Amino acid sequence: MLLLCAVIALSACKSHAPLPLDSGASFSLASDSPRILEQAQPQLSMEQKLDWAVGKSFANQAWVSAPASTRARDGLGPLFNANSCVACHQHNGQGQLPEHGPGLILRIAAIGANHNAYGEQLQDHALLGNRAEGQIAWRDIASAGQAASEQTSLSHRQYFMVQANYGDTNGMAFSARLAPALIGMGLLNSISDELLVKRSDPEDRDGNGISGRVELRWDEQQQKLRPGRFGWKASQASLKQQVALAFSQDLGIRSTIYSAPNCPPIMPNCDPEFALSENPEPEISAKLLNAVTYYIANLAVPSIQKKPDLQTGYQHFIKLGCADCHIPATEINTAAFGLQPSLTSVTTQKETIYPFSDLLLHDMGPELADSADTDNTPATEWRTAPLWGLGIRSRDDTQTRLLHDGRAKSVEEAIRWHGGEAERSRQNYQQLDSHSQTALLHFLKAL
Template sequence: MNLLNSKKKGSRHNLLFKYGMLLLLIVSASCSNTDDYTPLVPEEDEELSGGSATSFIFSPDAFGFSVDGLSLDDQITFGVGNSLFNQSWVTAPASTTARDGLGPFFNARSCSGCHFKDGRGRPPAFEGELAHGLLLRLTLPGIGVNGGTIPDPIYGGQFQDNSIFGIDREGVLSVTYETVVVTYSDGSSVDLQKPIYEMVDLNYGAMNAGVQVSPRVANQMIGLGLLDAIPEAVILSYEDENDVNGDGISGRPNYVYDVNTANLKLGRFGWKANQPTVKQQVAAAFSGDLGITSSLFPEENCNPELNCDEISNGGSPEIPDENLDNVAFYAATLSVPARRDFDNEEVLQGKELFNSINCSGCHIATFETGAYAIDALANQTIRPYTDLLLHDMGDALSDGAPEFRATGNEWRTPPLWGVGLIETVNDHTNLLHDGRARNIEEAILWHGGEAEAIKNSFMALNKEERTKIIAFIETL
């Protein structure tokens, strides 16, 4: 019995020893894996979205600060431009001659009426609410003067739902929504909202039956001068119109009419890259949104059904070149907020996923600016996450309205910098050219055309991975 018990005890000890060794190996392997794991780290200066033109203020005024490095004179110019950007224009004639000439038709009374706090507009949140920075472009099929668009013969190139006293407005903008359900492979779903636009209560007769309607929402103003300072050759190096590299992405430039030089020039600004310079973008907004003439756009937006010569104006032009230049300088020198949580491990994992499914095929992270008239914007390493090129985004996002080289399906890649602060600045998270996407996830799910495969790759990820990509974008 003693010998038998001894053998049993020995077997039990051997068994315990074997289990102990196995446990030790598992623990050792686990520790070894932990020791071998290298945490992800951000790139050097990755938080500096605008290079030295980056600001570190993340308040509701985050989009409204000038870049560092401006001279005293430039700081004064920035201040004057800021004042003009925020001032409300009034009907002519007025004692305040520096800001009269509004209308006769308009969408807003000030630049900040669409770009509140230099930020982003949005469509009506419910039926009957007025738009806050959403407008409708109107064009007819065909090619117009200088290769541009052909406006509606009565309502012009932009529907304007406000007018000065004594003049009937053009009509009322109405937006309703249909629900589009998108379902992931895990069974979860997202309800997208598809907008339907109507222009009702028209006061000057019917529009042309062939009118093409393109909704556009006002974008945040940050970093425009930095985008202007990217050398053209660098932007064109990403052109791949015939998809030679076979990645499904075929970005191409838009060439648009430059009023100042009377030539076609690379388009950089606007949802279809339809403006070549910051100054022309600003002047076009004064003309179309406020009804303010300038030396670049001297014609009044006046309905031919009216006797336009009898309507008082604020001079010819209504905004002098000096003031137009001040506003353009202001727009060009608004700084880009720095990234937040850029070194967070989950954010860095989201960045890797963002790149792995090729979101970076259009949203190019890093550029170097070149020589530029504003020294503070020259020779900077910037991270705008755009290529400034046109891409076919599919039928679901098409407006059916070509503009210069851009087709109805094509849109310029919007810069992503600042997207995570829109809610802080503007109290909403609406995205895309017409604000239909109520958050980043919805914006991704609307992608089609060249981005269809990338969207499908996003949808194939598990929820945790999708959440990490969104968390990364929210830091931009």
């Protein structure tokens, strides 16, 4: 321990309280099965479980084009990325890389004065009789920065669009986004706006090299600006609005929150005013949108696995400075849920959860930078990703895909990609002896 303190030159080296295993507090379930991500949090009543099951059915089953005999789930398209929530979030986990299935989308930015005919997101599927906007392609790029001097080099993909059907793509930048795991989103929705604002320190007033900031986003339900907390760029302030955005951009399904058809203006039969005049009703009703939101909000969070190196690795995590952004503990009031379709909140008590995130935007350096500014956020800034469930996401070495575009094939690779405000923590990790590094990695894979 004394050697570790000397190596990373920290001002203090005291042990912190042991990490509890129930990272989702009363929402936690102890299981090492991948299907844990599909379970309801354990405190739902029988009646609430029925509401939860309704939301699950509309998240899991495929939506179809309108008109159809199944009126409750028609309205897909005309352009889309997937026909259900679980197509991208398989078993409520994260998305696939393009060669393996859906779950990675491209955000689009027009550079300079160029006009973007494709909107904010590439839709690579279309209903019969229509043409998709285009297809996802990529090339591998070797890292020219920190990895050049290391024994094992890093590489990532540069994504772009091919087979463009609705206009020239010159002057357009494409940024990949991997669909995240869905667990814990209801708990994150319960974190107070005031706490997020209190955590922010954009001017680094405390001089610790960390300058996380909140990005104010418009909340359609509350009709005001609120701190963003969902999405890789913290682009949505509420879970319900995040779900509605996914229905709009990923499935092409209109709601009361996103009511405009999602297709290029030059696409045949895609006149938004005409489309709305012909079918003014939302394609997913407010009741069903609430049901799907309720389902996601009440997914169980897997408990932390009890492993020999867990607490030792946790101490390293804190001392390396990782916890400055991946803040372990957050207090919430579960009465703030307000997501149930017809029922009162499941509890009205304060709880402490362990998402390991401050939910703020941080400059992560040039190597993790987007191809352009997107979502009204600088290219180098990313929201701190919550780490709960990381063990399930990194269990299979052949299927691990971490960070915003899935470039990291292991937890260690994800650490090595950290730069900017996380540069010091990355360097601290590299200075650890192999035993300490292993303990840290075992801790992270236990989450």
